[in-house]
Amino acid sequence: MPRQRDVGAQRELLSNAVWQVLADDGLPGLTLRAVAERAGCTTGLVLHTFPTKKALLLHARDLLYERTAVRADGAEAASTDAFGALEAVLGQAVDLPHGQHDESRVWVGFLAAALADEDLAERHRAANHSFLTRIRRLIAAYRPEWTDERLELTTKSLVALVEGLNVLAAADPAGYPARVQQEALAAALSALG
Template sequence: MLRKRGERAIARRADHEAQQERISKAVWSILAGKGIEHLTIRAVAAEAGCTTGLVMHRFPGRKALLAHARDLLHARTRVRVERLEAEAGTPRAALRAILAQGMALSEDSAQEALVWMGFLAASVGDEELIALHRKNNRAWRDRVERLVAASAPDWEPARVRTAVFALVGATEGAAQLGCFDPASYSAATQEAMLDSLLVAYGLS
């Protein structure tokens, strides 16, 4: 009896995780492919192939869906940048690698940039969503700051921070521009821009 109960509990947990995965994929797909105005409980349910009640059980409203999309984005990029940093031979190599992965250099990274923009657009006037953005963006800047400081150990803290804001602002801006005008802001152009910026700051 206990074994059967345990098996049923495992099956329910697996089903719950599968449902969560389908809903997460649906949120991501709508936000990246159709835009913020199409992100509704009904649309997510249709995309995930489940009921609106199931979606609302996990995400009671649009804000919860948006926060989930932002958390997904943060988790995806964190795993990737940790791998890139671990594989890099030097702090400067790691710096370039993690900055480049945040640009719209591939279909996946362009989708991430679109999700990021959709979240920001929805955050206007919403202090909770703004606070979530600031927290995640600060974690990103802290990582870049650590690598800049390691790449230029003789720099004063103020110089490090200035370089960090310039690098983060330039690469995130290029990602947004690349999503909507890939002919002008191709992957090669974005990477050339990044390399020129690193050279200008003495971080190449």
């Protein structure tokens, strides 16, 4: 009797391999062969699940979005007030709690590829708009008297700070350690009054 494949387990294995190759080797290292080697399988199996490099990248971006959304939901739910929720959500977005920069490296790799591919760029914009919407909602809850213009500027400034810190820390973790990221965020949040 032929052995039944566990499609879910194979997809999870390949998913982890895609993530680790992009985090460890960056965009140039993300190849079907590298994913197959990391997963300990054939390139044929990788091609069956992810037929192109673009499919690998889209999958990595979706994983990143899912992981960060779960963390942001948890941070927000654990907060007792609007400012605490804003601080917690932005705080979990910088200096990753587990001390790794894998998520930042995956994000940077995806973003680099998105510069030359409209489908990838659209996936990035959708995730970014979701994060902007969350941050704007939290700021508006804390500062309901603010105008739409002030809410938009503050939202985009805070998101740009967090994402900029992540990009810089991905390439220079010693130059942008957790302490620096946390202090930069604290200074920006203190401007909210």
